[in-house]
Amino acid sequence: MADDSIEYPSLVLKKGEDTRLRAGHLWVFSNEVDVQASPLSGFEPGQACAIVDHRGKPIGIGYVNPNSLICARLVSRGLDHPLDRSLIVHRLNVALSLRERIYDEPYYRLVFGESDGLPGLTVDRFGDVVVAQTTTAGMERLKDAITDALVKVLAPRQLWWKNDASVRAMEHLPEYADLGHGEPADAPMLVREAGLTFEADPVGGQKTGWFYDQRHNRDHLAPLVKGKRVLDMFSYLGGWGLRAAAAGASEVVCVDASQAAVDAIARNAERNGMADRVTAVRADGFEYLKAQREARERYDVVVIDPPAFVKRKKDLAEGRIAYRRLNELGMQVLARDGILVTCSCSYHMPRHLLLDGVQQAARHLDRQAQVLVNLQQGPDHPVHPAIPETDYLKGFIVRVLPA
DSSP states (O other): OOGGGTTSOEEEBOTTTTHHHHTTOOEEEGGGBOTTTSOGGGSOTTEEEEEEOTTSOEEEEEEEOTTSSEEEEEEEESSSSOSSHHHHHHHHHHHHHHHHHHOSSSEEEEEEGGGGTOTTEEEEEETTEEEEEEOSHHHHHTHHHHHHHHHHHHOOSEEEEEEOOGGGGGGTOOOEEEEEEEOOOSSOEEEEETTEEEEEOTTTSSTTSSOGGGHHHHGGGHHHHTTOEEEEESOTTTHHHHHHHHTTOSEEEEEESOHHHHHHHHHHHHHTTOTTTEEEEEOOHHHHHHHHHHTTOOEEEEEEOOOOSOSSGGGHHHHHHHHHHHHHHHHHTEEEEEEEEEEEOOTTSOHHHHHHHHHHHHHHTTEEEEEEEEEEOOTTSOOOTTOGGGOOOEEEEEEEEEO
């Protein structure tokens, strides 16, 4: 181990396995490690390390999980900045400077993992409430330091840890959700978007409570929905649907399989003075679309924003069929010259395959599709150019015409 890296044990890479890291990626896979020089069994889950190449030349400081396929993640290049509270404070301030440049109000994703130099950490800000999530043993081990850093940088009234993501199982981490800072409150957590106010649940809700990644995509609805009938499938808390109502839609139907979500949609519609134009329905998405097709119901705009169907690469074939089927069902309940908004948050579902499914659905129904807008995640979810895994959200706004 190099003399200037004695603070941390070294994780030694095999010859040539440093190329991807030096090009900007942050992940080390277990088969890239020289286990003769640095046995993975010698590391504790989440332990900080110096990542070095086969000659012992340091690449940077990261953390290890010997039990995971991604066995290490690089956090800091070089050996000058230890993995501690000070580094986290610095990264938080850098992340904050971007969000404050873009948004007028403190409602956004503050930390997007690798893209913000904090791999394994997600932080969403809801005014004076912060919801954080760790998905790796290294970040879990730093939880107290992260808490201190968030309190120093943001001084939140509450900090919730929403550590119940299924991906934590890959790191052999337990699932839980609890209050990490502040006092419990009876009032719901609120999120503001485009002048609307939504209630969200930091503990029982999906992900960290809200999907900020679609905010800028929802902005595109405004010129398309005025005076129109809108169907918002997989609505969750009504983000797309209520934005459509605010932009002048004459009628909005929001559909979700969760009763808790449906109840929240109704409250959010009432909160924003839209209860007369917004209806919330509990139903399976596929079955509801089939029933609407059979009933010959027609909508001017249909939004399809489902959960990830392709969570693993091996799910791609089945997922492609599901996305195509959904798009076809959506088109079947569209009025003539209707608008289909279709999205996928599955990283393993390439953009071109999603579009291919849209085209196949259109041709099967003897329709013509015109792509009006390409959709992607918002700027508070920045894409790391060297890490394609950070570019996960894709979608299209499509005009659907008779052939």
